[in-house]
Amino acid sequence: MKLPAGVSAADFASAVAEFETAVGKPWVFTREEDVDLYRDAFSPFLHEPEELVASAAVAPASTEEVQQIVRIANRYKVPLYPISTGKNLGYGGSAPAYSGSVVVDLKRMNRVIEVNEANAFALVEPGVSYFDLYRHIQEHKLKVWIDCPDPGWGSVIGNALDRGGGYTTANYRNHFDSHCGMEIVLPSGELLRTGMGAIPNSKTWQQYKSGCGPWIDGIFSQSNFGIVTKMGFWLMPEPEAYLRGAVSLSRYADLSPMVETLNYLENARITAGFPDIASPLNGYPPIGQVQLWNETGPPKMTDEHLKLLGAAKLGYSPELEAYGIKSGIAYWELWLSFHGPAEVIEAQWQATQRHFSKIEGAKFRVVDRVKLPIDPAKADAYHEPELGVPSLRAFSIGARTPWNPTPSKGHMWFSPIVPRTGEAIIEANRVFSEAARELDMPLFRSFCMPACFWERCFIFILATPVTEDPATNKRYREGFKKLIAIGGQHGWGEYRTAPVFQKSVMDVYSYNNHALQRFHETLKDAVDPNGIMSPGRYAIWPKHLREKRT
Amino acid sequence: MNRRMFCWSSAAAAISAGSAAWARMPDAEPVYPTAALPQALTLPPGKLPLYKIVYDRRFPISRAFGISARGLGAATGAEAIDGDVTALWSNDLRLLWSAGGSAHSRGRAVAGMITVHGLLCLEQLAMDHRKRVLLRVEHGAVLAPAPAPAFAPKFSHRVTAPESMLNSLKVALAAADWPARLPALLASSPIDFGRPRHTRLFPVSDGLIAMPAQSLVSFVIV
Numbered sequence: 001m002k003l004p005a006g007v008s009a010a011d012f013a014s015a016v017a018e019f020e021t022a023v024g025k026p027w028v029f030t031r032e033e034d035v036d037l038y039r040d041a042f043s044p045f046l047h048e049p050e051e052l053v054a055s056a057a058v059a060p061a062s063t064e065e066v067q068q069i070v071r072i073a074n075r076y077k078v079p080l081y082p083i084s085t086g087k088n089l090g091y092g093g094s095a096p097a098y099s100g101s102v103v104v105d106l107k108r109m110n111r112v113i114e115v116n117e118a119n120a121f122a123l124v125e126p127g128v129s130y131f132d133l134y135r136h137i138q139e140h141k142l143k144v145w146i147d148c149p150d151p152g153w154g155s156v157i158g159n160a161l162d163r164g165g166g167y168t169t170a171n172y173r174n175h176f177d178s179h180c181g182m183e184i185v186l187p188s189g190e191l192l193r194t195g196m197g198a199i200p201n202s203k204t205w206q207q208y209k210s211g212c213g214p215w216i217d218g219i220f221s222q223s224n225f226g227i228v229t230k231m232g233f234w235l236m237p238e239p240e241a242y243l244r245g246a247v248s249l250s251r252y253a254d255l256s257p258m259v260e261t262l263n264y265l266e267n268a269r270i271t272a273g274f275p276d277i278a279s280p281l282n283g284y285p286p287i288g289q290v291q292l293w294n295e296t297g298p299p300k301m302t303d304e305h306l307k308l309l310g311a312a313k314l315g316y317s318p319e320l321e322a323y324g325i326k327s328g329i330a331y332w333e334l335w336l337s338f339h340g341p342a343e344v345i346e347a348q349w350q351a352t353q354r355h356f357s358k359i360e361g362a363k364f365r366v367v368d369r370v371k372l373p374i375d376p377a378k379a380d381a382y383h384e385p386e387l388g389v390p391s392l393r394a395f396s397i398g399a400r401t402p403w404n405p406t407p408s409k410g411h412m413w414f415s416p417i418v419p420r421t422g423e424a425i426i427e428a429n430r431v432f433s434e435a436a437r438e439l440d441m442p443l444f445r446s447f448c449m450p451a452c453f454w455e456r457c458f459i460f461i462l463a464t465p466v467t468e469d470p471a472t473n474k475r476y477r478e479g480f481k482k483l484i485a486i487g488g489q490h491g492w493g494e495y496r497t498a499p500v501f502q503k504s505v506m507d508v509y510s511y512n513n514h515a516l517q518r519f520h521e522t523l524k525d526a527v528d529p530n531g532i533m534s535p536g537r538y539a540i541w542p543k544h545l546r547e548k549r550t
Numbered sequence: 551m552n553r554r555m556f557c558w559s560s561a562a563a564a565i566s567a568g569s570a571a572w573a574r575m576p577d578a579e580p581v582y583p584t585a586a587l588p589q590a591l592t593l594p595p596g597k598l599p600l601y602k603i604v605y606d607r608r609f610p611i612s613r614a615f616g617i618s619a620r621g622l623g624a625a626t627g628a629e630a631i632d633g634d635v636t637a638l639w640s641n642d643l644r645l646l647w648s649a650g651g652s653a654h655s656r657g658r659a660v661a662g663m664i665t666v667h668g669l670l671c672l673e674q675l676a677m678d679h680r681k682r683v684l685l686r687v688e689h690g691a692v693l694a695p696a697p698a699p700a701f702a703p704k705f706s707h708r709v710t711a712p713e714s715m716l717n718s719l720k721v722a723l724a725a726a727d728w729p730a731r732l733p734a735l736l737a738s739s740p741i742d743f744g745r746p747r748h749t750r751l752f753p754v755s756d757g758l759i760a761m762p763a764q765s766l767v768s769f770v771i772v
Contacts, residue, residue, distance in 0.1 A: 033682075034680070037677045037682070041670065041674060085678065086677075086678075087674060089674075107678055131640060135640075151671070153671075153674070380634065380636075391634075391636050392634065392635050392636040393633075393634045395634075395635065395665075395667045395671040396632075396633035396665065396667065396668065
């Protein structure tokens with residue numbers, strides 16, 4: 001067992017005994033085989049002594065038990081690390097940001113407190129997964145959709161608090177933005193409700209987000225200022241129909257006008273579904289086809305095509321473009337989706353085609369036209385999350401196949417936000433492909449397309465593998481940090497990262513002598529003077545540990 | 551949320567780099583010598599209360615495993631999947647594991663042979679109910695690079711199991727019909743998490759075994 005630094009064995013034992021009184025002995029875990037369950041399955045410190053590990057774990061069943069745990073932790077200065085379902089693989093998983101912390105496992109708090117169909121909202125506890133909420137909605141035959149990530153095994157609250165995203169329409173894809181109201185156990189053990197929840201017996205807690213006065217919800221995301229024990233979310237009313245259309249463009253130079261047109265259509269709410277950008281000529285599929293590719297293999301390329309790809313620079317050469325035009329392979333393909341009454345989405349698709357027709361040679365086709373609700377048993381004919389259906393099918397990807405001969409032991413996501421322009425796509429490819437070559441990191445070897453989880457920006461997300469070799473992992477970790485710094489030099493910052501990189505990422509946010517970090521630390525000192533809540537999460541250290549971490 | 555991005559990158563890299571590995575790979579994986587398949591085995595005296603055996607019907611080796619497993623008397627028999635564990639977990643294992651009782655109870659076992667990532671998924675979900683992978687055998691693990699003699703086998707079975715099982719696993723995995731031998735062996739796993747588990751590599755000799763192109767893993771979750 002790894003004791004928290006600065007906590008004596010006697011104090012730790014006393015804290016554990018009091019945890020057992022608070023939640024019941026069966027729900028306090030100190031045996032190595034039990035605490036091992038909280039290791040990060042994708043730890044970049046695999047087989048290394050620096051791996052971040054917990055000292056123990058405690059699983060409360062209610063908000064009141066969480067409060068008791070926090071008060072006990074304050075008495076003995078034991079650091080805590082709350083997790084919801086602990087499935088944040090690629091961003092740290094269930095392991096604490098500070099080794100020796102006691103994991104507060106919130107999975108037992110798994111009540112779907114309310115799903116209100118008429119006003120399309122849900123109120124849930126942190127242990128509720130997307131599968132749980134989906135099942136609740138199906139069992140009660142409610143006509144609302146969830147928006148979930150892929151895979152859908154994570155916690156609705158956990159994903160939102162780490163500011164994850166999904167695949168349906170813009171206003172629901174940003175999971176933190178779609179929340180409404182929170183309940184938090186503060187580091188003092190006190191209970192706080194935000195927004196309209198701060199009014200006793202509030203009637204609009206899940207209907208009006210900001211309440212009155214400072215809107216503080218954001219400080220509980222990607223932070224360590226409290227443990228969220230309830231959270232409300234706005235849900236999409238079940239649409240009547242779904243249409244997915246594809247726009248194909250044949251020239252490299254079409255990239256920028258394609259993005260500009262997309263931006264207009266999205267900002268004008270002519271299209272609100274998940275925009276999915278592909279480059280068939282570069283062999284880069286839309287997300288909606290990745291599963292198919294994994295099962296059947298990517299489309300076979302001719303020797304000539306492969307040779308032209310190998311010689312292309314930043315995904316381009318005049319010869320490659322000419323080959324694409326001759327062979328009918330699009331340079332760019334944009335998949336757009338529409339949700340709503342059939343007559344409305346057909347009109348939106350028509351308007352979309354009219355706008356894209358301004359780009360010479362644009363071609364259009366309907367990929368899917370679906371009347372809703374869909375039979376859940378048939379959802380796997382589509383990319384399920386775009387239809388609000390959680391899935392684990394993503395785990396059939398990544399196994400060793402002829403086209404993926406060396407699957408890794410896991411991955412770390414490098415995920416900078418870049419501007420929503422065609423120029424930024426090319427620039428990000430240039431910068432990161434050069435960096436990957438210099439750092440000898442297997443990030444990508446072809447032209448990569450960004451993702452559109454968020455409106456108004458792109459996320460340029462790349463996976464760094466975790467291997468079985470500690471020396472390689474160490475090299476990749478150092479390379480990852482350099483990538484973060486390189487991104488920062490270009491004005492691009494990460495949106496989310498694993499604990500091992502949180503300081504490097506937050507160091508990029510350095511405007512005015514790291515004013516943001518200093519503000520975080522001021523808040524931390526005020527609300528958590530004993531520094532017991534997730535020390536180090538997103539580089540926010542309590543005072544007694546701060547000096548050692550700079 | 552973005553596992554597809556990783557594999558998207560891998561697929562794109564394989565294609566766009568003009569991946570010779572991809573371009574030259576045979577369309578079909580090596581065929582398992584089905585003539586060597588025995589009839590379904592009867593269950594030797596075992597120690598596991600076996601709930602279900604799972605296998606991936608896409609792979610001949612896993613199919614052979616599954617056929618052999620049918621005779622073991624698992625409570626709900628042997629179930630074939632196509633790589634996607636969603637329905638298996640959501641409609642079945644989730645309910646089994648949720649009914650497991652207190653945090654320290656040991657419910658019935660689930661065993662099988664599926665892909666490495668399929669097991670990763672099931673393992674993570676099983677942990678939510680404090681279930682663990684008791685035993686795992688990764689088939690086709692690539693041996694650590696050398697220096698190795700030219701005739702050194704490229705593939706191995708990487709076994710993580712209680713010490714008491716290592717020798718019998720080694721013998722079984724060296725046999726030509728090893729996929730069919732495994733289910734009964736897995737069903738005889740001792741349930742004792744207190745015993746340390748050991749990891750060993752058992753190399754596969756060329757010509758004796760047809761290794762899968764996919765990385766498959768046999769497992770027991772309790």
